[in-house]
Amino acid sequence: MTLLILGLLLWVAAHLFKRLAPKARARARMGEKGKGPVGLGILAGLVLMVVGFRMTETHDLYALPPYLRHLNNLLMVLAVILFGVGQSKSRLRGKMRHPMLTGVIVWGVAHLLVNSDAASLVLFGGMIVWAFAEMTLINWAESTPAAYKDGSLAGDIRLVLISLVVFAAIAGIHIWLGYNPFPG
Template sequence: MTYLILGLILWVAAHLFKRVAPDLRARMGNAGKGLAAVGILAGLVLMIYGYRQAEVFNVWFPPAWTVHLNNLMMLAAVFVYGMSATKGRLRGAMRHPQLTAVKIWAVAHLLVNGDLASLVLFGGLLAWAVLEVVVINLSEEWDRPQPGEAKKDVILVVITVVMFLVITLIHNWLGVWPFPG
């Protein structure tokens, strides 16, 4: 669990570096970007390693139906994440689509995982995403982008389905089949 917690701390610190110490970050130039990238990657590796090594300690036992809700929420999370890159009508529908997707993803995973390591990992990333939105909103203005063509949103839906299938296959490869049998 130590590696998991250290990974979360490193992840949060590296992501907040630009906002918490903007002058230092600016003076560092590209080295600051590199430091943040290394911190984020190291945090991710530590979180994955720590999560996989953590002893299973069940805090609660999720009901079976939460798996279906999780899968629906995951489809929504992939779609919302993709909204950050769309050039369609949905462009600018929300200020923080990637962080909103992380929040949806975290809640979805909290619904189906009742062990302590999952609560720390997914709850920690949920808290980080909420904090990140607050910090960004306090530190900068937002100019809502103009909507684009509706056909780009159709492409987003297709990409969402493909990415959801890829994520499902990755989960299967890791030994977690996300659909009840």
């Protein structure tokens, strides 16, 4: 569990480096050169979270009904769509302030619906808390974002189709790792 917590802390620290006042000025002074160390911190945090999560031996803390796996899959499709909104040419992009961070929250909630062990609570709960904190800091620093107005129906359709393919790939990886997301 130590590696998982360390990874989560590194992930949060690297992401918040550009948001917190004294750190934000330090990050701004670094310019383009700062992207490498921040990216490395994020990647190292991600690796530590995955390794720490996989290494942690834990047991379920409470019972979950099996039908929640269906809700999990539905929420995961929504989370993948939300992750893609920020880079899409869909109409939804102009209607959401933080689509990727909202996607992290939906992803975390979806996983907590089907995982009741301590490692899952730390990982997914920690990511949910981080996403809310990140949204709050962004809103505090930038009260009004620039509006996106170039969305189209074709962009919406592309977003959904690409998201479904990505969801299928994620589900395939989960099955390959031994975590079948589909009730049998």
